[in-house]
Amino acid sequence: MRVHHVDCARMLEIEPADGPDSPLRPAHAVGHVLIVETESSGLVLVDAGIGAGDIADPSGRLMDDWVEMTRPALDPATTAKAQVEALGLSPSDVRHIVVTHLHRDHAGGLSDFPDAAVHLFEAERADGGKTPAQLAHGPKWVTYDSGPGDHWNGFDGVRPLDGVAEDVLLIPLHGHTPGHAGVAVRYGDRWLLHAGDAYMYHGEVDRPEPAGHPLMDLVQASGEVDREQRLAGVARLRELVLDPGGGVEVFSAHDPWEFARYA
Numbered sequence: 001m002r003v004h005h006v007d008c009a010r011m012l013e014i015e016p017a018d019g020p021d022s023p024l025r026p027a028h029a030v031g032h033v034l035i036v037e038t039e040s041s042g043l044v045l046v047d048a049g050i051g052a053g054d055i056a057d058p059s060g061r062l063m064d065d066w067v068e069m070t071r072p073a074l075d076p077a078t079t080a081k082a083q084v085e086a087l088g089l090s091p092s093d094v095r096h097i098v099v100t101h102l103h104r105d106h107a108g109g110l111s112d113f114p115d116a117a118v119h120l121f122e123a124e125r126a127d128g129g130k131t132p133a134q135l136a137h138g139p140k141w142v143t144y145d146s147g148p149g150d151h152w153n154g155f156d157g158v159r160p161l162d163g164v165a166e167d168v169l170l171i172p173l174h175g176h177t178p179g180h181a182g183v184a185v186r187y188g189d190r191w192l193l194h195a196g197d198a199y200m201y202h203g204e205v206d207r208p209e210p211a212g213h214p215l216m217d218l219v220q221a222s223g224e225v226d227r228e229q230r231l232a233g234v235a236r237l238r239e240l241v242l243d244p245g246g247g248v249e250v251f252s253a254h255d256p257w258e259f260a261r262y263a
């Protein structure tokens with residue numbers, strides 16, 4: 001099994017908020033996507049980024065006000081499909097896509113893989129009316145009820161993916177959207193946990209007293225549906241991050257400094 005970390009939604013440049021002594025430099029926000037090569041289930045994507053359809057018709061699919069605000073690169077070479085091809089892999093081998101949620105910068109690439117099974121919580125599918133253009137092709141949904149599920153690293157209601165033999169888990173991290181999920185992928189003797197937009201800045205999870213980011217906090221506040229629920233999930237993520245021996249590596253969708261650890 002191999003995991004590739006790619007940026008499928010490069011957006012506006014942001015400053016680190018860790019103070020003047022921070023070694024971090026300003027960087028473009030990313031759309032962190034995983035391309036997972038599995039033994040028996042083909043290619044599995046975690047999130048789909050901005051897709052070819054969005055780049056061809058930004059006004060119709062992304063909407064002018066959103067483009068104005070986030071300034072996406074809209075570079076055809078950054079779609080998940082183009083980056084699968086750039087790795088020498090075949091887009092037709094993408095059989096499964098797990099989405100953290102259905103916002104346009106995470107779901108736009110779904111239409112580039114119309115035959116893939118798209119895994120998500122049912123609550124998220126039911127809420128997906130906000131991105132009708134990205135879903136107009138009719139994704140092959142595989143939905144999971146919230147509620148009873150497995151216990152995994154402090155989370156309940158965790159669901160292994162149907163039809164995927166490898167360890168890929170859908171983890172309830174609701175609050176940013178009603179059915180928002182984290183996605184855990186077992187990678188050797190550890191786990192990668194893609195936390196989507198549960199948080200948007202590493203300062204929220206990498207220190208005992210969380211530190212926000214002026215711009216990313218604003219973006220989160222403008223979109224989140226249940227702050228209390230989101231923060232409960234973030235508290236558990238923080239425990240995982242602050243336990244480096246715990247074997248779980250956590251990262252979010254848009255933080256460029258987390259992405260830089262892998263890219």
Ligand SMILES: [Zn+2]
Pocket residue numbers: 103105106197253254
């Ligand atoms: Zn997002």
